[in-house]
Amino acid sequence: MRHLLDTRTLTREAAVRILDTAEEMADTQHREVRKLPALRGKTVVNLFYEDSTRTRISFEAAAKRLSADVINFSAKGSSVSKGESLKDTAQTLQAIGADGVVIRHPASGAPDRLARSGWIDAGVLNAGDGTHEHPTQALLDAFTMRRRIFGAQASRGRDLDGVSVVIVGDLAHSRVARSNLWLLTALGARVAFVGPETLQPYGAREWPATVRHSLDEALREDAPDVVMLLRIQSERMHAAYFPNEREYARNWGLDDARLAALPERTIIMHPGPMNRGLEISSAAADSERSTVLEQVANGVSVRMAALYLLLSGERGDPRDRLPG
Numbered sequence: 540m541r542h543l544l545d546t547r548t549l550t551r552e553a554a555v556r557i558l559d560t561a562e563e564m565a566d567t568q569h570r571e572v573r574k575l576p577a578l579r580g581k582t583v584v585n586l587f588y589e590d591s592t593r594t595r596i597s598f599e600a601a602a603k604r605l606s607a608d609v610i611n612f613s614a615k616g617s618s619v620s621k622g623e624s625l626k627d628t629a630q631t632l633q634a635i636g637a638d639g640v641v642i643r644h645p646a647s648g649a650p651d652r653l654a655r656s657g658w659i660d661a662g663v664l665n666a667g668d669g670t671h672e673h674p675t676q677a678l679l680d681a682f683t684m685r686r687r688i689f690g691a692q693a694s695r696g697r698d699l700d701g702v703s704v705v706i707v708g709d710l711a712h713s714r715v716a717r718s719n720l721w722l723l724t725a726l727g728a729r730v731a732f733v734g735p736e737t738l739q740p741y742g743a744r745e746w747p748a749t750v751r752h753s754l755d756e757a758l759r760e761d762a763p764d765v766v767m768l769l770r771i772q773s774e775r776m777h778a779a780y781f782p783n784e785r786e787y788a789r790n791w792g793l794d795d796a797r798l799a800a801l802p803e804r805t806i807i808m809h810p811g812p813m814n815r816g817l818e819i820s821s822a823a824a825d826s827e828r829s830t831v832l833e834q835v836a837n838g839v840s841v842r843m844a845a846l847y848l849l850l851s852g853e854r855g856d857p858r859d860r861l862p863g
């Protein structure tokens with residue numbers, strides 16, 4: 540792998556390899572000294588053209604724990620506001636010697652453009668582009684599912700064959716839903732997309748997902764192991780898309796009544812940021828079956844794995860090289 544741009548093109552084998560490498564990274568995070576020397580001398584740039592909390596601090600923590608030098612670039616407050624292009628910004632990063640560029644951008648395809656442009660030699664990691672993909676989010680979600688379902692010790696080498704995942708909400712604008720669909724189905728899971736007709740992605744019926752409009756029907760028919768709630772992305776939508784908050788919460792929100800009716804084994808996931816009281820009640824978000832904070836913690840291990848596999852230039856089993 541030279542770049543990580545999407546999950547649509549990841550094979551089962553490549554995905555399991557990243558998840559297994561993330562398990563190795565997670566093992567190192569319980570030590571007294573959590574830092575590994577794997578990327579010493581490398582420079583990682585976090586290039587963020589959109590706001591972020593989790594993804595940006597997680598990539599920064601991951602790169603620092605691998606001993607890379609990290610430069611955080613936010614388009615707000617930079618020369619982007621003076622009209623500087625992606626090309627000129629990228630060539631500036633090339634001039635300072637970036638080895639890895641983690642990019643979040645409102646335009647779908649911007650990371651792919653950067654990777655194929657020839658403007659930089661760095662490995663490119665997509666940290667979320669428009670409504671297209673958010674591959675490390677899907678990988679950390681799959682990692683979290685594997686650990687919750689099989690346990691950390693029994694996760695290695697496993698896929699998610701037969702696991703039922705119901706993804707609920709603003710699917711039309713969700714790069715998280717798309718990345719999860721491609722990754723989870725490659726790993727053998729069954730995926731249902733649940734939401735109002737206006738918030739289903741165009742073309743979803745051609746995709747390997749069951750499309751439903753009723754959450755109660757999905758909870759009954761799909762017997763989910765995982766219910767994943769999504770934020771309503773009002774910044775990306777025309778007002779006419781959205782039912783209204785009360786109607787949405789009543790029909791598609793994971794409220795206290797639906798929480799109480801979930802089977803014991805079902806876990807609740809949300810990529811964040813959450814809108815409590817709309818797509819998820821506070822009781823659901825804070826319940827023991829919620830993995831919201833585990834997802835954040837696991838994101839560091841998964842992003843360490845992605846950075847390591849892309850930027851270390853090493854081949855083979857990382858267990859042979861990580862300090863024991």
Ligand code: CP
Binds near residue numbers: 591
């Ligand atoms: N899940 C996620 O991408 O969160 P941020 O927007 O805070 O990075």
